[in-house]
Amino acid sequence: MDQRVYELLNDQINKELYSSYLYLSFADYYEQKGLKGFANWYNIQAKEELDHALIFRNYLHENSCDVKLLAIDQPDKEFTDFVQPLEAALEHEKYVTSLINAIYAAAAEAHDYRTMNFLSWFIEEQQEEEDNAETMVTRMKLFGDDAKALYDLDQENAARTYSVPSPLAGKE
Numbered sequence: 037m038d039q040r041v042y043e044l045l046n047d048q049i050n051k052e053l054y055s056s057y058l059y060l061s062f063a064d065y066y067e068q069k070g071l072k073g074f075a076n077w078y079n080i081q082a083k084e085e086l087d088h089a090l091i092f093r094n095y096l097h098e099n100s101c102d103v104k105l106l107a108i109d110q111p112d113k114e115f116t117d118f119v120q121p122l123e124a125a126l127e128h129e130k131y132v133t134s135l136i137n138a139i140y141a142a143a144a145e146a147h148d149y150r151t152m153n154f155l156s157w158f159i160e161e162q163q164e165e166e167d168n169a170e171t172m173v174t175r176m177k178l179f180g181d182d183a184k185a186l187y188d189l190d191q192e193n194a195a196r197t198y199s200v201p202s203p204l205a206g207k208e
């Protein structure tokens with residue numbers, strides 16, 4: 037595998053693990069604030085990010101590449117209102133999209149069609165991730181100031197359930 041593509045793929049394991057850590061910290065914030073539904077949403081989001089890391093890790097193994105696990109940064113955000121973590125999540129997902137695009141561009145440059153094909157799942161996933169994050173921001177801005185509406189939003193987020201992403205199905 038092209039060295040640059042390899043390094044970006046390996047680094048993405050770390051980026052996805054950091055995403056998981058970041059969303060755990062958001063879950064902690066909402067848990068402390070009594071919004072257990074939002075905490076549930078981000079606990080599940082954290083699991084999905086761990087899954088994303090495992091998908092990249094599996095891909096490296098399947099291509100006989102070494103996996104180098106790197107130190108994970110500490111999430112350090114402080115929040116003063118309920119919308120801030122949601123905005124931070126949207127910003128973070130846009131950043132992750134830019135990382136996936138950069139790997140895809142490097143793979144294209146190296147004529148690594150297998151990696152381009154592998155990344156297509158993530159390209160679609162990032163669209164969904166950004167869309168979900170944006171919806172969370174919009175709904176909190178629209179309804180978050182009303183206690184009853186906030187309660188309903190929290191209930192909706194409490195109903196989110198985890199499911200194994202298709203690239204990991206049968207491999208967990």
Ligand code: FEO
Nearest residue numbers: 052085088132165
């Ligand atoms: Fe792994 Fe939320 O993107």
